[in-house]
Amino acid sequence: MDWLLRLVAFLLMKTVFLVKPIHWLLRKKRLAVPPVKDPIINLSATTLARKIREREISSEHVVEAYIKRIKEVNPILNAVVEDRYEDALREARNCDKRIETGEVNAIRLEIEQPLYGVPLTVKESCSVKGLNYTGGCLLRKGVKADSDGLAVEALRNAGAIPLCVTNTPELCLGFEANNYLYGKTNNPYDTRRTSGGSSGGEGALLGAGASVIGVGSDIAGSIRIPALFNGIFGHKPTPGIIPIRGHFPFSEGKLFQQYLVIGPMARYCEDLYLAMKVMSANCGTNLQLDEPVALNKLNVFYMEDAGQTVGVPKVDEDIKRAVTNASSYFKGYGCNVKRFNVDMRDALEYALSTFFTMDEMPQLLLNPDDPKKEKNLSWAVVKSLFGLSPYTRTALYLRFLKDVKVFMNDKKISHYKEQGKVLRENFMKILGEDNVLVCPSYTSAALMHNETIFNMSSVLYCVLFNLWGFPSTQVPMGLNKDGLPVGVQVVAMPNQDRLCLAVAKELEKGFGGWIPFAA
Numbered sequence: 001m002d003w004l005l006r007l008v009a010f011l012l013m014k015t016v017f018l019v020k021p022i023h024w025l026l027r028k029k030r031l032a033v034p035p036v037k038d039p040i041i042n043l044s045a046t047t048l049a050r051k052i053r054e055r056e057i058s059s060e061h062v063v064e065a066y067i068k069r070i071k072e073v074n075p076i077l078n079a080v081v082e083d084r085y086e087d088a089l090r091e092a093r094n095c096d097k098r099i100e101t102g103e104v105n106a107i108r109l110e111i112e113q114p115l116y117g118v119p120l121t122v123k124e125s126c127s128v129k130g131l132n133y134t135g136g137c138l139l140r141k142g143v144k145a146d147s148d149g150l151a152v153e154a155l156r157n158a159g160a161i162p163l164c165v166t167n168t169p170e171l172c173l174g175f176e177a178n179n180y181l182y183g184k185t186n187n188p189y190d191t192r193r194t195s196g197g198s199s200g201g202e203g204a205l206l207g208a209g210a211s212v213i214g215v216g217s218d219i220a221g222s223i224r225i226p227a228l229f230n231g232i233f234g235h236k237p238t239p240g241i242i243p244i245r246g247h248f249p250f251s252e253g254k255l256f257q258q259y260l261v262i263g264p265m266a267r268y269c270e271d272l273y274l275a276m277k278v279m280s281a282n283c284g285t286n287l288q289l290d291e292p293v294a295l296n297k298l299n300v301f302y303m304e305d306a307g308q309t310v311g312v313p314k315v316d317e318d319i320k321r322a323v324t325n326a327s328s329y330f331k332g333y334g335c336n337v338k339r340f341n342v343d344m345r346d347a348l349e350y351a352l353s354t355f356f357t358m359d360e361m362p363q364l365l366l367n368p369d370d371p372k373k374e375k376n377l378s379w380a381v382v383k384s385l386f387g388l389s390p391y392t393r394t395a396l397y398l399r400f401l402k403d404v405k406v407f408m409n410d411k412k413i414s415h416y417k418e419q420g421k422v423l424r425e426n427f428m429k430i431l432g433e434d435n436v437l438v439c440p441s442y443t444s445a446a447l448m449h450n451e452t453i454f455n456m457s458s459v460l461y462c463v464l465f466n467l468w469g470f471p472s473t474q475v476p477m478g479l480n481k482d483g484l485p486v487g488v489q490v491v492a493m494p495n496q497d498r499l500c501l502a503v504a505k506e507l508e509k510g511f512g513g514w515i516p517f518a519a
């Protein structure tokens, strides 16, 4: 364990108690988000697609319902950064016309375009042709995507209709969708809290019932953490099975391409399957997503917390309870349910040293004049103190962490990287091909705005699985006593995404999945 790192992380965790009174004084009133009224909103994308192709409902009607819902909640949430409602309605009418004239038929659509006529929302960092593509960077103001990213293209080819792009932190680096370009996104369950990040705009819209299926991205929890905070499902796929080209930030670096994934976020678990099939269609790996999983043959391991917690916030009791409830539930299926015992003592050091020494890491302080030359951190911090920096505090903080050598020398870095490999091997051995791990996605439910920066080490519960290339699904597990969503993460070995999804589906049956906020 590296004591300097742990000490800084520990002090940072405690600092939140100094700033809490300031936050409390400056806090805004909790705003009421209107409840969902239109029953269309309570149908999954899978059901909507079937109803549209079987002419039970028109795509135009569905798209209109979602536009109406977004317009109702977005003034409160600030999740949408640019929309294309007129184009979307035109495309929906065209879908309906092609069905009416017999140009397309239900049987072929189910196979060739399983999302025909279904609305979609997209994280702004995943390019949608013609829409903003800034990655939340002030210095990229006005940048538009000149084509769809490959994942978005696959969804569009499957018939989905993008409605808008949604908010992220600067460069998607952080756990609050808040930046100097678009401002901050509120959590629909409590608007004084963050919707998380980096796919926080998606999380907020989905949690509020203003989207049925969304595209997010995740390099250290950015799908799973907002999915947790907003009570929805989010799947971080095995790397390489969904193309990430068309994402900003992007790097040609091999490790970056292994850590960063694009994946689906949804209110209904069956829609994760559908989106995964569409988005991974050309991956060349047989993920067997349609194959039934023999649940009674699964070993379900569970881990309520990472043990050695110096400098890592303790996992809240309600999240721990969600982990034990979720794992115990599988006893009823005849599964072997066991506590996961591995030594996580050096996991934080491993995560820090591995993440920030990846080859060809994208610039953290964007310098549009010279993409090879990063701006000076100290100068940027000074400017920030006077409110003159184009970089958010989170970007500055992560740029500071990138200087890993402040904490450890090369020898230690190599040592911790080796420890990480051993840890990965232990996880692999225990999980094998057929087992899953249920653990926290984060240490708490949604935090107040501006607090996640003090809890950066909570990222441990997500980032390890990016570094190791394991798939993982965030599953909602009900609301806590404050009415905030809690949930768990289901992890499996690479290419065993189907196990995560199968477990998620059962948990949805058992615990109710997405639960709308109380009015």
Ligand SMILES: CCCCCCCC/C=C\CCCCCCCC(N)=O
Pocket (backbone or CB within 6 Å): 005, 008, 009, 012, 172, 173, 174, 175, 197, 198, 217, 218, 219, 220, 221, 222, 223, 348, 351, 352, 355, 398, 401, 456, 457, 459, 460, 463
């Ligand atoms: C001094 C406190 C140190 C805590 C360090 C914890 C280890 C950090 C490892 C990786 C952090 C990456 C955070 C990047 C956030 C990216 C979110 C995303 N796009 O998935």
